[in-house]
Amino acid sequence: MTRKEKHENCDVLVSGGGVPGLTLAALLGSLGLRVTVIDPHPPQPLSAIHPDGRTAALMAGSVNILKSTGAWDQCAKYGAALETLAIVEQGSRHTKPVRADFRAGDAGLPCFGINIPNSTLRAAMAERCAGIRSVELLSGAVESFAADDFGITATLNDGTAIRARLLVGADGRNSKVREGGGINAWERAYGQKAITCLIRHSRPHGNISTEFHRPGGPFTIVPMPGQVSSIVWVEYDDDADAFMTLRRQDFEQALQDRTEGLLGTVHLETTPEAWPLKALRASALIAPRVALMAEAAHVVHPLGAQGLNLSLRDAATLAEEIADAARNGLDIGSHIILRQYEFRRRADILTRSLGTDNLTRMVSNDIGILRHLRRAGLKTVDGIPPLRRFAMHEGVTPGYDDSRLSRGEAL
Ligand SMILES: Cc1cc2nc3c(=O)[nH]c(=O)nc-3n(C[C@H](O)[C@H](O)[C@H](O)COP(=O)(O)OP(=O)(O)OC[C@H]3O[C@@H](n4cnc5c(N)ncnc54)[C@H](O)[C@@H]3O)c2cc1C
Numbered sequence: 001m002t003r004k005e006k007h008e009n010c011d012v013l014v015s016g017g018g019v020p021g022l023t024l025a026a027l028l029g030s031l032g033l034r035v036t037v038i039d040p041h042p043p044q045p046l047s048a049i050h051p052d053g054r055t056a057a058l059m060a061g062s063v064n065i066l067k068s069t070g071a072w073d074q075c076a077k078y079g080a081a082l083e084t085l086a087i088v089e090q091g092s093r094h095t096k097p098v099r100a101d102f103r104a105g106d107a108g109l110p111c112f113g114i115n116i117p118n119s120t121l122r123a124a125m126a127e128r129c130a131g132i133r134s135v136e137l138l139s140g141a142v143e144s145f146a147a148d149d150f151g152i153t154a155t156l157n158d159g160t161a162i163r164a165r166l167l168v169g170a171d172g173r174n175s176k177v178r179e180g181g182g183i184n185a186w187e188r189a190y191g192q193k194a195i196t197c198l199i200r201h202s203r204p205h206g207n208i209s210t211e212f213h214r215p216g217g218p219f220t221i222v223p224m225p226g227q228v229s230s231i232v233w234v235e236y237d238d239d240a241d242a243f244m245t246l247r248r249q250d251f252e253q254a255l256q257d258r259t260e261g262l263l264g265t266v267h268l269e270t271t272p273e274a275w276p277l278k279a280l281r282a283s284a285l286i287a288p289r290v291a292l293m294a295e296a297a298h299v300v301h302p303l304g305a306q307g308l309n310l311s312l313r314d315a316a317t318l319a320e321e322i323a324d325a326a327r328n329g330l331d332i333g334s335h336i337i338l339r340q341y342e343f344r345r346r347a348d349i350l351t352r353s354l355g356t357d358n359l360t361r362m363v364s365n366d367i368g369i370l371r372h373l374r375r376a377g378l379k380t381v382d383g384i385p386p387l388r389r390f391a392m393h394e395g396v397t398p399g400y401d402d403s404r405l406s407r408g409e410a411l
Pocket of ligand 1: 015016017018019020021038039040041054055056057058118140141142170171172173176194196232275293294295296302305306307308309310311
């Protein structure tokens with residue numbers, strides 16, 4: 001039988017095999033639910049991965065979610081603990097830089113989170129899914145779909161029809177599922193790009209992540225295992241494009257200048273890549289028999305490292321709603337279950353995306369009054385211990401996250 005003639009059945013069809021989509025698949029598959037994941041770019045095996053420069057700083061709740069998939073042990077060794085977060089507000093001609101160090105130990109935590117390459121995490125999640133009998137990974141893309149009272153039928157780009165009870169759109173910022181479900185999205189282009197790469201350095205990083213606030217955007221150094229760090233360097237488009245055309249030694253000199261001697265001599269470990277930055281928020285997370293998650297539902301600026309953390313909380317909450325429905329013999333794609341998912345995620349997504357958007361506009365400029373406010377704000381948070389502790393706890397365990405998987409409980 002050719003794939004075109006094949007008519008497959010599953011409980012949940014996940015469009016998009018990025019880290020969040022695969023996390024959902026692994027969680028549901030471990031309960032015996034039949035899950036099909038479809039992606040036009042299937043991940044490489046973990047053994048073939050050479051970490052690229054794009055990493056994700058994952059907070060404790062996200063690590064708990066990943067642990068519950070059973071994939072974390074495979075990839076933990078590729079990550080580094082974030083024990084101190086330092087913020088440096090650049091000075092001007094008349095003022096010195098202001099620096100505030102937030103130590104996890106001061107908040108009674110072993111670390112704020114773990115920084116790990118995206119590609120490694122995705123490969124480990126894919127291997128975990130491949131090891132679960134009820135999870136199938138397919139190469140392809142969803143072209144169209146139609147929902148009815150009993151399920152949803154999706155047609156893939158090779159003509160294969162897949163029948164499921166629920167279709168999950170985890171297919172990234174240009175989501176076809178969002179479009180096909182008729183869900184609008186608010187978008188803002190920042191006119192900035194994030195340049196990412198790994199660097200090797202002569203001085204140890206001491207598990208300190210340092211974020212320099214500069215007029216073009218933040219420049220952030222995030223620890224990796226050994227004397228290696230990942231860089232997230234945000235600049236306005238024209239400047240980012242110009243830096244990307246520099247010869248290797250000139251680019252390394254630019255990195256040397258921006259790391260301000262903190263790490264000694266620095267060398268590139270990976271080829272720099274540039275990521276256009278925008279914000280996006282879908283007007284709804286659900287349509288009939290459709291749920292959106294991760295960047296299909298929300299894209300945030302990398303300042304504050306919220307994107308994948310938010311996305312993993314989507315995966316955990318959706319998995320919990322589906323698991324509870326299945327245990328109670330309910331229809332896992334019904335409106336009432338999807339409404340509950342949307343209700344539980346709304347406040348977390350809204351506060352994080354509005355908060356990050358405001359912070360981005362506050363940080364990426366050189367307007368005098370805003371610079372003074374930033375410096376005063378940083379000094380205030382740094383100087384008042386209860387405020388420091390609140391800021392640290394809110395960053396690690398957000399108040400709006402009610403997922404039991406984030407707390408380390410079972411699905
Ligand atoms: C520079 C940078 C730094 C970041 N740092 C952090 C950080 O420190 N911490 C953090 O939490 N977040 C961070 N993020 C955000 C994080 O990387 C994203 O939130 C996360 O990768 C989003 O995952 P996703 O699966 O939604 O999207 P993607 O990773 O884009 O995956 C979408 C998947 O869908 C597939 N797909 C596309 N179209 C289709 C289709 N038609 N049908 C089926 N599949 C399809 C793609 O092939 C892909 O595999 C950062 C982002 C950037 C740009």
